[in-house]
Amino acid sequence: MKTVNKSSNFFSVIIFLIILSTQAGYSQKLNILVYGADPSGVSDNTGIINALIDSLSKGDGGTVIIPEGKYLLHDALILKSNVSIEGEGVQKTILFRNPEVGNWNSSKSQAIITTDPSVVNESISVSNLSIEAAYKKKELKAKGGICLRNCTNSKISKVETSNTWHGVAFYDFKGANSGNIIQDVTSLNAHAFTTENNSGRSRGILTTDFGTKVINSTSKGAGTGFYANGKDISFEGCRAENWFEDNGYYLIVDNLIVKDCIAKGGPSPEKGFGSGFAIAYKKNGLIQNSQAINCSNYGFRIHVPQSDTKLINNEAIGCGIGFGIETASHPFPEVSERIEFTNNVAEKSGLYGFLFRQMSNSKVVGNKAINGNQRGLTLSTRGAIALKEYLSNNEFSKNNCIDNQAMKTQLFGIYDYSVDQISSASKKGKNNKISHKSSNGKDVF
Numbered sequence: 217m218k219t220v221n222k223s224s225n226f227f228s229v230i231i232f233l234i235i236l237s238t239q240a241g242y243s244q245k246l247n248i249l250v251y252g253a254d255p256s257g258v259s260d261n262t263g264i265i266n267a268l269i270d271s272l273s274k275g276d277g278g279t280v281i282i283p284e285g286k287y288l289l290h291d292a293l294i295l296k297s298n299v300s301i302e303g304e305g306v307q308k309t310i311l312f313r314n315p316e317v318g319n320w321n322s323s324k325s326q327a328i329i330t331t332d333p334s335v336v337n338e339s340i341s342v343s344n345l346s347i348e349a350a351y352k353k354k355e356l357k358a359k360g361g362i363c364l365r366n367c368t369n370s371k372i373s374k375v376e377t378s379n380t381w382h383g384v385a386f387y388d389f390k391g392a393n394s395g396n397i398i399q400d401v402t403s404l405n406a407h408a409f410t411t412e413n414n415s416g417r418s419r420g421i422l423t424t425d426f427g428t429k430v431i432n433s434t435s436k437g438a439g440t441g442f443y444a445n446g447k448d449i450s451f452e453g454c455r456a457e458n459w460f461e462d463n464g465y466y467l468i469v470d471n472l473i474v475k476d477c478i479a480k481g482g483p484s485p486e487k488g489f490g491s492g493f494a495i496a497y498k499k500n501g502l503i504q505n506s507q508a509i510n511c512s513n514y515g516f517r518i519h520v521p522q523s524d525t526k527l528i529n530n531e532a533i534g535c536g537i538g539f540g541i542e543t544a545s546h547p548f549p550e551v552s553e554r555i556e557f558t559n560n561v562a563e564k565s566g567l568y569g570f571l572f573r574q575m576s577n578s579k580v581v582g583n584k585a586i587n588g589n590q591r592g593l594t595l596s597t598r599g600a601i602a603l604k605e606y607l608s609n610n611e612f613s614k615n616n617c618i619d620n621q622a623m624k625t626q627l628f629g630i631y632d633y634s635v636d637q638i639s640s641a642s643k644k645g646k647n648n649k650i651s652h653k654s655s656n657g658k659d660v661f
Contacts (some may be wrong), residue, residue, distance in 0.1 A: 243298075244278035246271075248287075255285020260318070262291045265301075272299045282345060284308035290318030292325030295364065297338045301329065303345030306376045306402075312348040313359070320359060326410075327360035327381075331367060333388045340370040349380040351408035356416075358408030360385060367425070369395040378404040383435065385422040393427035393448065400431070406438035407460070417461055419443040421454075430454055441479065444469050451477055456492075458482060463494040464511065472501040472525075481511040485534040485566060485590070491517040492535065494542075501525035511535040515562065520546040520574050523553040530560045532569075538562020538585065540571030548606045548643075551576050557583055565600075566591040569617070569626075573604040583615045588626045599631025600657060603650075605643040607634075617654035629654025632661035 246268050253261045265280060265287075272278040277298025284304045289311055295301065303309025311328060313320060328347050331337045347361040361377025364370055365388040377383040383403025386396045403420035410416040420435025422443045432453040435441040441456025441464040450473035456464035457480045464479030474493065481488030492508025495501055496519035507530065508515030515532025518525065519542045532538035539562055541552055555578040562569035562585050569585025585600035600617040617629035630652045634644040650661045 243276055244272060245281055246278065247281040247283065249283055253282075253287065255283065255287060257286035257288050257312070259288060260290040261287045262289050262293065265293055269294065269296055269299050273297060277339070282309050282311070286310045286312060289313060289328060291320070291323050292327060292359070293329045294325070295329065295331050295337065295340050295342070297340065300341040300343070301345070302341075302343050305344050306346050306374060309345040310348060311345060313350050315350050321357065323359070325359070326365070327363035327385075329362045329364075330360070331365050333365035335366065336389070337364070337367045338369055340364060340367055341373070342375060343371070343373045345375055347375070347377040347380070349378065349408075351379050351381070353405070353407040355408040356411065358410060358418075361403065361406070363387070364396075366390075367394065367396060371397045371399065372401060373397070373399040374401075376402040376404065377406070379408070380406050381408050381410055381418050382406055382422050383420045383438065384433075385419070386428055387422065387424040389425040391426065394425035396423070396425050396428045398423065398428065398430045398433055401433040403433075403435045404437060406435065409439075420456070420459075423449060435459070440464075440466050442466070444472075447471055449473075451475070453477065456480070460489060463491045463517075464508070465493045466496070467494065468496050468498055470498045470500055472498065472503075474501075474503045475505055477506040478509070479507070479511065479515075480509040481535075483510070485510050485512070485564070488512045488534070491515070492532070493517065494519060495522055495525060497522055499524045502528070503530060504528045506530045508532045508535055512566075513537070514540055514542065516540075516560075517542045518552055518555060519544075520552050521550045523555065525552075525554075526556040526558065527560055528556075528558045532560075532562045532565065534564045535562070536566040537571050538565045538569045538588070539583075540568065541573050541575050543574050546574075548574055550574065551606060553577050555579075557581070559583065561586065563587060564590055567597045568599060568602045570601045571604065572602065572607055572610070574606045575610060576608045577610065579611045581611065581614050585615075585617045585626070587619055587621050590625055593625070593627055595637075598628045598660075600626045600628065600654070601630040601652075603630070603632040603634070603645060603648070603661070605633070605638055607645040607648055609647045611649045613649070613651040615652055617657050617659075619656040624656070626657050629657035629659040630661055631659075635660050
């Protein structure tokens with residue numbers, strides 16, 4: 217690997233920083249061009265920018281201003297408490313990695329812009345710029361775009377990352393409420409890996425920090441669109457498209473909120489992938505006013521033993537199964553409890569509109585299954601609303617099954633498999649209240 221030495225510029229920076237480090241009492245804004253940065257994309261700017269960050273962190277903090285230009289980086293930028301990086305705009309300020317030069321193969325940092333995880337980093341922000349990491353799909357030993365570790369009260373906003381491991385992320389904070397925000401962010405092609413195992417997979421936008429808010433952000437072409445694991449995490453107005461390894465949203469969160477979000481698996485049901493929203497293993501969730509489109513597996517997947525969760529006014533279009541309970545690796549007696557499905561719509565599902573199993577003390581009220589079973593009816597896929605094994609003390613009421621197509625595909629409405637398909641007494645439904653009449657299709661319950 218070749219490296220570029222800007223020792224003369226770096227020396228001039230040090231002189232400035234000696235002066236700056238003696239000043240205190242106010243927050244500063246430092247323009248990197250004043251200190252010899254190169255906006256042409258030819259020379260490395262890592263040393264200059266990191267020196268400015270260090271200087272500001274020794275005083276009262278401040279902002280490193282990166283004007284319009286293309287800025288080559290040979291190694292990671294390491295942000296510190298009370299220091300921000302601000303560009304001139306997503307299309308104007310571009311930080312990039314050249315695969316042919318620099319220290320990226322030997323660098324221990326996990327992203328182009330990151331922090332030191334051994335200390336708590338407070339009040340950091342990154343805004344108004346783009347990151348081009350230049351990693352190929354499924355390339356190993358990749359770096360993330362902006363991965364801020366062990367941070368609190370910090371924000372990533374109005375940025376775009378491309379061709380990365382994770383696109384944008386907060387993780388490693390151990391406190392009860394990070395106060396971190398991801399807003400107006402776009403991750404494009406978070407498609408490279410650090411290692412071949414699951415922990416090395418790429419996520420467009422990721423957080424494991426409790427209390428993080430993700431707002432109006434988009435992930436396209438990632439392994440997983442959005443990933444969260446923790447507590448008190450929310451997603452509002454977000455969009456996942458064309459993920460290729462897992463799900464649009466894979467959320468393992470206590471006290472989860474998802475509102476007004478979209479997951480589009482592909483341009484058509486045949487070209488979609490995975491589940492739109494996978495809500496797994498935890499308690500207390502609200503998924504509302506959201507949409508899953510063209511997902512080959514589920515539109516909305518509740519994974520046992522996820523409990524105390526409400527799905528309200530959501531829509532699944534062209535998904536394998538619109539809404540359902542997934543049981544893989546969590547066999548009975550584990551169940552999902554106190555789940556509420558209210559006023560949701562599953563349309564043009566490949567198999568079931570709604571699939572229920574291993575669920576108890578739950579309510580399924582006012583939902584619609586429309587024009588389902590697009591992949592063709594078999595004995596095991598009967599039912600626009602299918603009630604399978606280990607269901608107990610649930611209410612199914614005011615739901616409807618509709619087939620308004622000229623060529624009908626949804627031949628059954630609600631189908632309780634305990635009537636004639638489940639022979640084991642232990643698996644049959646118990647104490648379920650079913651009040652139903654389909655507009656179209658035969659009901660069996």
